[in-house]
Amino acid sequence: MTARIELPAPLTEAEIASVRREYRAASLLPKRAYHDPAIFDWERAHVVRKDWVLVGREEDAPQPGTYTLVELDGESLIVVRGQDRELRAFFNVCRHRGTAVAEEACGKVVRFQCPYHAWIYDLEGHLVRAKHTEDLEDFSFERFGLATVRLETWQGFVFVNLDREAEPLADQLGDLVDHWSRFDFRSLRSAKRVEYDVAANWKFVAENYSECYHCPGVHPQLNKLTPYDLGGDFDPHGGWQGGWMELVDAAETMSLDGGHGSKAGRPSMAGITELDERRIYYYVLWPTTFLSIHPDYLLVHRLVPQGPDRTLIVCDWLFEAETIATPGFDPSDAVAFWDLTNRQDWHVCELQQRGTRSSSWVAGRYTDAEASVHAFDQMVVDRYSGASSWSQRVVRERYDVPPPKPGASDEGGDGVATGGPAPGARTGARTKAAATR
Ligand code: FES
Ligand SMILES: [Fe+2]
Numbered sequence: 001m002t003a004r005i006e007l008p009a010p011l012t013e014a015e016i017a018s019v020r021r022e023y024r025a026a027s028l029l030p031k032r033a034y035h036d037p038a039i040f041d042w043e044r045a046h047v048v049r050k051d052w053v054l055v056g057r058e059e060d061a062p063q064p065g066t067y068t069l070v071e072l073d074g075e076s077l078i079v080v081r082g083q084d085r086e087l088r089a090f091f092n093v094c095r096h097r098g099t100a101v102a103e104e105a106c107g108k109v110v111r112f113q114c115p116y117h118a119w120i121y122d123l124e125g126h127l128v129r130a131k132h133t134e135d136l137e138d139f140s141f142e143r144f145g146l147a148t149v150r151l152e153t154w155q156g157f158v159f160v161n162l163d164r165e166a167e168p169l170a171d172q173l174g175d176l177v178d179h180w181s182r183f184d185f186r187s188l189r190s191a192k193r194v195e196y197d198v199a200a201n202w203k204f205v206a207e208n209y210s211e212c213y214h215c216p217g218v219h220p221q222l223n224k225l226t227p228y229d230l231g232g233d234f235d236p237h238g239g240w241q242g243g244w245m246e247l248v249d250a251a252e253t254m255s256l257d258g259g260h261g262s263k264a265g266r267p268s269m270a271g272i273t274e275l276d277e278r279r280i281y282y283y284v285l286w287p288t289t290f291l292s293i294h295p296d297y298l299l300v301h302r303l304v305p306q307g308p309d310r311t312l313i314v315c316d317w318l319f320e321a322e323t324i325a326t327p328g329f330d331p332s333d334a335v336a337f338w339d340l341t342n343r344q345d346w347h348v349c350e351l352q353q354r355g356t357r358s359s360s361w362v363a364g365r366y367t368d369a370e371a372s373v374h375a376f377d378q379m380v381v382d383r384y385s386g387a388s389s390w391s392q393r394v395v396r397e398r399y400d401v402p403p404p405k406p407g408a409s410d411e412g413g414d415g416v417a418t419g420g421p422a423p424g425a426r427t428g429a430r431t432k433a434a435a436t437r
Helices: 013-020 037-048 169-173 202-209 220-225 321-325 332-355 371-384
Strands: 053-057 066-072 075-081 087-091 106-108 127-129 148-154 157-161 188-198 231-233 240-246 279-285 289-293 298-307 310-320
Touching: 013 371, 037 298, 037 371, 053 066, 053 075, 053 188, 075 157, 148 169, 188 321, 188 332, 202 279, 202 298, 202 310, 202 332, 202 371, 220 332, 231 371, 240 371, 298 332, 310 321, 310 332
Parallel strands: none
Antiparallel strands: 053 157, 066 075, 066 106, 075 087, 087 148, 148 157, 188 310, 231 240, 240 279, 279 289, 289 298, 298 310
């Protein structure tokens, strides 16, 4: 990966260094990282427009000619499936005088016809009709197709990158791809979407998702199903971080049914192992996505930063398509649980946004239950400092894990019950430890 910085870093070297210290000595990001419009603009230019951003699911455009419009940093993009069944992304901008070519948020078309002077583009973005252009100089239909945007998919998710020079998505995902190799989430479908408008910086929301230090007080319902101090973290290699929390014996998943956490008859997703049945996995996918794997559903949070102090959060509950098609399928227990939990989180994030505005506030400290917040912030300062790769974050060191007994073999059960341990997975399953969210 090439060095990516062109503008001065938004923080001083000393501020970046203080985040990069080992967590016991480190300080949080300084106040202006969450409040300064100039830093927000820097993040738009250097993160949102340079990194791969998850924008949707492949099923949003399932058949040739189906398309969906996606907004990214003020850009309207068309994600469309071509006649060859390939998914592509284009700027929604006519090459004539710049009119938005597609108006509806989604649909099915045989071609795109600009509503202004009727230039026509095929599903692969080629210009195929433009009247009165025959005698133009230095003009050809080949050169005046819709401008393309890079698009890649993984596990049914659609990612786009506005930077033509960006490295492939795989470089950003790092070893998360191997880590998830037992899953195939392409057949999942959204059964419910809820959007939240949250008056907090996107990084406060990501930090909140990364720890469960706040759970006993903020989420009494969640804490009953997955006690905040039962879980562990993975050592990430790439633009992600994650860990798991363990379900109490009486619980099968996260749902609001009187605290029993029953899956309401829903089967587990494909690839879920016996070990996975007892866990909820939480992943922050740099920069703006959270993926929470439950035995029977995948919860997706997509953050859309609107300003330094405002974030739109799109939350989807994904289930196996077959499960959704089952008569009597009802996701409302899972939806109600996470809607409640989400609102509890947004409330404290908004209070934090308000509190940290004060002239009295200076960057705080990480407790030993917040090393995964530290891990997220290190990704932030990796970007702020223009580093050419992700810094190594050894989150497990924060735990007081007893050293293996001499001669004892590694349990190797973390995260992957088949096919050996996940890369970087923490050893010592069921170790009581500070949790991840
Ligand atoms: S602006 Fe699209 S055809 Fe003129
Ligand atoms: Fe929370």
